[in-house]
Amino acid sequence: MKAIIALEDGFVLEGENFGAQGERTGEVVFNTSMMGYQEILTDPSYKGQIVTMTYPLIGNYGVNDEDYESTKSHVEGFIVKENSSIYSNWRAQGSLEKFLKKNKIIGIQGVDTRALTRHIRTLGAMKSVISTKTLNKKKLVDIAKSSAGLVGRDLVKEVTCSKKYIWKDGKSKKFKVVVFDCGVKHNILRLLDIYGCEVIVVPATTDAQKIFDIEPDGVLLSNGPGDPSAVFYLIETVKKLLGKFPVFGICLGHQILGLALGGKTYKLKFGHRGGNQPIMNLLTKRVHITSENHGFAVDMNSLNKDEVEITHINLNDKTVEGMKHKKLPVFSVQFHPEASPGPHDSRTLFEQFIHSMKKAK
Amino acid sequence: MPKRTDIKKIMIIGSGPIVISQACEFDYSGTQACKALREEGFEVVLVNSNPATIMTDPEMADRTYIEPIIPEILAKIIEVERPDALLPTLGGQTGLNVAIKLVEMGILDKFKVEMIGAKYAAIKKAEDRELFKSAMKKIGLDLPKSGLAKTMEEAIKIAEQIGFPIIIRPSYTLGGTGGGVAYNMEEFKIIAETGLSASMESQILVEESIIGWKEFELEVMRDVRDNVVIICSIENFDPMGVHTGDSITVAPAQTLTDKEYQNMRNAAIAVIREIGVETGGSNIQFAVDPKTGRMVIIEMNPRVSRSSALASKATGFPIAKIAAKLAVGYTLDEIPNDITKETPASFEPTIDYCVVKIPRFTFEKFEGADPTLTTSMKSVGETMAIGRTFKEALQKGLRSLEIGRYGLGADGKDVHATKDEILQKISFPNDQRIFYLKYAISVGISIDEIYAKTFIDKWFLNNIKEIVELEKKILKYKSINKLPIKLLKQAKEYGYSDRQLAFLLNTTEEKIYDFRKQKNITPVYKLVDTCAAEFEAYTPYYYSTYDSEDETRKSSKKKVVILGGGPNRIGQGIEFDYCCVHASFALREEGYESIMVNSNPETVSTDYDTSDRLYFEPLTREDVLHIIEKEKPEGVIVQLGGQTPLNLALSLMRANVKILGTSPHSIDIAEDRGKFKKLLHKLKLKQPENDTFYSVSEGLKKARVIGYPVLVRPSYVLGGRAMKIAYDESDLIEFIKTAVAVSPEHPVLIDKFLEDAIEVDVDAVSDGKRTVICGVMEHIEEAGIHSGDSASVLPPHTLSTEIINEIKESTRALARELKVIGLMNIQYAIKGNIIYVLEVNPRASRTVPFVSKATGVPWAKVATKLMIGKTLDELKINEVNVKHISVKESVFPFARFAGVDAVLGPEMKSTGEVMGIDINFGMAFVKSQIAAGQNLPKSGKVFISVKDGDKREIPFIAKKLVDLGFSIIATFGTASVLEKYGITVEKIAKVGEGRPNIVDLIKSKEIALIINTPLGKKTKKDETLIRTTAVERNIPLITTISGAQATVTGMEVLLSKDFTVTPIQDYHIRN
């Protein structure tokens, strides 16, 4: 069956449908990871986005029950060059195609994903529509144009948990950590657990008082989808928590922290999505290869230099990738120390968080 | 950290001659390193014995020593040059091992030379299998069960504990040298013994077999600040048990999830840190149990390797260049990524295509060689192909191999085998297995069954199945006009060549090509950019694919396309790549844009900064025409890449492509027997009496007229393929059978075989009016030993001036008559002062780089400039008369092919060459022998056994040996001749004449040198045994009387004089 991806500027590619059928709009972005499609598909940060994999051969190792980053897939659509007709891996439990069907995700294969990537790279991430229903290209472009887009949209509300829950059996752990779920990836929770934390996951809308009531040793602001400035309620909450607990922000959590510290965020042309981003730790001058997935960034110049110090930058485009408060045990990174998918180079940030909780005790 | 300023002069060691497992990739890496270091202002001293390399071009280093890579000579060079540092990690295993020796001999300490890149301790830890094993255990990595042995007794004990099958892996070797798989104790003892003697430290790892596990490789880089990045992951199509060098490999890894890949990545990083490779690249190999995912580490190479070259070409990340910069203190983030310019080298390349590397084998050249692939490498070259899918890349790769196949079968060459034959052929790895996998699927054997026999991952097998299914679909249509366009498109996306489609649809390649063009089904070109299009790329490194967007850029400059030589194989190797690279340099000097087309990942020609544009593509009519139509060059150079592009010349010309230089018509005259005969006749030049025949009876008749011995061969082949000497009728009948089978479209040629003639090679350049002789080389071995295999001397050392002048005159006449523009090579045989023309090659020959190094003139560059219209006068090129002596010697792969007779003949067998250079012939010859790996003895016993024809000469040789202090041992026949001349000889039994016989003595290492010339006709079994045993034990073996004479002259010098070392820059000044 034919499937089409149409961008708001009139760029259209035709391919073969796989996975579910239908029509969905979203911002079209590309991810350069060569492995890890299952993690990408289940990362809630992709809410509102149609993801193109730049690596052309996808589905080779199927999907399995262990590599979920949340309970389901959140992407609005999935674009690949070639979906493998079989899968081969000792952990595999099913095919990608079946997974997409189950999750009602429309897939397209057989398109020139490199052409699409180059298009996005030169003109920026765009509103788009993926469809097996409407096959009139002009119509599809109009649908893309009139779709909502990401800017100013609060997508966190759509992916955050409905109520507080405890990750695994959190008993007899050294530290109690509250995780604001903006669309948290499970690997963040798994790692906190491994590092000895009782992990209490709360909805992003939870107010500060409830947190005080929990009496955690630290607070983690998770990754998540969309425009951080639209998540004003959490920004306000964080302002109240600053100085009370050690705070660690990841990705969207980093942006929210930036906003709570009085900074500004802005939308990048096409963002960073992939597992090969070079980040320099400005304090140690060491380079870490990291996993990234973001379309917005904290504006370096908007931060109060007396209060906040830039700790990490992306060596490719020199954007801010990490910061810390000069006095408070508060720090954050734009990239994903929990990886999944991607390199584990910056896992030590979790240790840093543990350390700051230890010190605060 | 910025560049170090405390070092100024750096020594780089190359890898020596091209051998199986060490090929052009180390020229590529060494050349990059030289360039990178000089760019940074360092003075570079280079040592390499291989003249066919770009790195030994006088412009590449400040001081270039073409000398044998042995510790004694390196010590001399160090003493003269006093480098501050030695960079040992770019010259393969040869460079690394000699560096270790230099440390152990105290040379580096004595002259205060610092090892940079990897320190002694790190190299030891990685190369010594025992140290490595315990280091891996320390960091918690899993390994197969194993034990280390230094003696046979230890080895047997461990083997008994582990149980069969067992893998034997020597320390300090590469390409699996001396290793193997043993299924029983008998095999084990044989392999263990070779392993112990192959290892520099006489150490082998006796290991549990994990044959059938998945094999992976990671290319890792580290800088002084301990930043580590992975450049590329590689998954082997052929599972564990087949050396990675012999495996089809794929980048990136295809069947690992991110979890598993990251686990491997973490392990690799831990390994490089633990081993302590300070800076630079390393190659780390892993195996994964396909059932459980258990991961074990196989080995680490603490240096740039063949896989690094592949990874560099596969990703666009220049590992060797970056390694050189890291070695002098830079950190990864301080080095820009050339391709994107804006981003730094401290990242991990990500690719948006699939890369397939396929090894190239030459079993057909070695009678009796076992084509089973094991842990010891047997391939002589490789091709790489890039596609957007595995299917596309696999088929492109297969048609790049130059084995007469045009993809995964479906090309009219498929063998019709029974199911049993197929199952038998796939159940052990061999060079034809990939095609048998296809046949297996075609006849309906299930993927599960194939998997059970091969352990090739089902993902790969399924892709093959998809290719086969499409073939079946296409076959139904019978004609191109009926084939649905969609299917045609899909076929191209699956990598099907026009040749295959023509076969499936009963038409010609040309018709398919034209039809496609009409329907607008043509490839697009995409960039290799290290970043999957995330950033703009500036380096024009392209591959073709059938997709929607083309990324080539228009340019209005004048352009020339250079066609490269494809995969290395015997007969066509690095020499032709050298010429192509020079062509590119010359074109750029003349203001042209150079466009390189090649498919060999090991080469300098496929470095993205050698040419203005690089197309990494198969060298077939279709693929080349597409590029030409896209680029619209002034013309195409076909005469520098060896036979591959030459074979395309006529069909390209018919497609209206302008061929630069000598016209394809002249090429045709030179290659067509009839036309060539007429030409010689016209010029009053002689040729051995010859004829052509099409049937056995005709052949026998003609042979009788010409008189035995005769030489028979199929027409149009390079490297003397299937060329045989027939001494009588029965020989002839047998040879015709094999010869005719090689090339059915072409008749068989028959020549009078000139016995005991001196062979001469001449290279010349011509601008169409004037011809300049580049060099005249006299062969050491007589005619009958392929020119690519014999040693040769420049200038000739025994020929008279009259003969040399006559040779030069004939060469000029031939060049004039053939209207040569560019290079030409002629082989002559001189017998009794009569000069016979054996062959004219109106193209660059294998000897061009050697002659260039010997004379100091870059002849390939000169030729290129002539091809674009310059004249010799304009370029001020004249004949060079050198005062020094240059000797070229060949190196052979016999040690890789157990049981194959190490005897030379008209069919080429060598893989590479070395050069010995000195002002004295004996010394130059000795240097060439040492460089080629002959351990010429200074004392001991020399075994002599020669054929009757050589019994006249041998007493003089033996006498000289005795005078030099050697003792002689011989079989009865030879002994009685020697005794007549008053030479004291110890007699020894032949095999079968009692024990101990000569083979026993060789085995117990009592023989220091063997002179054994084979009987003209069929060689006897025991003679073969002598030679194969000598090769196995690495005892110097001489198989021609002329070789023996030269060697003895050399040994005399060796005993009386010390080596002197001189950089080629100094030789050239002297002239």
Ligand SMILES: Nc1ncnc2c1ncn2[C@@H]1O[C@H](COP(=O)(O)OP(=O)(O)O)[C@@H](O)[C@H]1O
């Ligand atoms: N334990 C083993 N079981 C099966 N195959 C093995 C084992 N160890 C090595 N091999 C195979 O042998 C090849 C060569 O071994 P390796 O140690 O890498 O030699 P080299 O150093 O010469 O490259 C590997 O590529 C792998 O396929």
Ligand SMILES: Nc1ncnc2c1ncn2[C@@H]1O[C@H](COP(=O)(O)OP(=O)(O)O)[C@@H](O)[C@H]1O
């Ligand atoms: N008529 C001959 N008599 C003696 N040796 C010959 C004769 N013809 C060819 N040879 C030997 O065979 C070798 C290969 O022959 P050649 O025609 O050069 O083939 P190729 O095309 O493989 O280079 C030569 O180098 C020479 O040693």
Ligand SMILES: [Mg+2]
């Ligand atoms: Mg190896």
Ligand SMILES: [Mg+2]
């Ligand atoms: Mg020849």
